[in-house]
Amino acid sequence: MSEKKVYAPIAVELEKDKKYAWCTCSHSSNQPFCDGSHRANNATPSLGFAVEEAKTAFLCTCKQTKNPPYCDGSHKN
Numbered sequence: 001m002s003e004k005k006v007y008a009p010i011a012v013e014l015e016k017d018k019k020y021a022w023c024t025c026s027h028s029s030n031q032p033f034c035d036g037s038h039r040a041n042n043a044t045p046s047l048g049f050a051v052e053e054a055k056t057a058f059l060c061t062c063k064q065t066k067n068p069p070y071c072d073g074s075h076k077n
């Protein structure tokens, strides 16, 4: 039986107008956020974003989403 690792989204409480850096490269140890590891791995840089209202959001960890940084269900494919 083959095991397929499922990268489910992580629910995070986002604060209004705070700047976040979503990891695009998968190397971060602080998923779903960037911890700077992309530099040592010569990988893609983080995606900066902010929200206009505080909310809970499901951030993508599989990095296949078409709507970064948010989960769009692509991890199920």
Ligand code: FES
Binding pocket: 022, 023, 024, 025, 026, 027, 028, 033, 034, 035, 036, 037, 038, 039, 044, 045, 046, 047
């Ligand atoms: S560690 Fe992945 S984008 Fe920075």
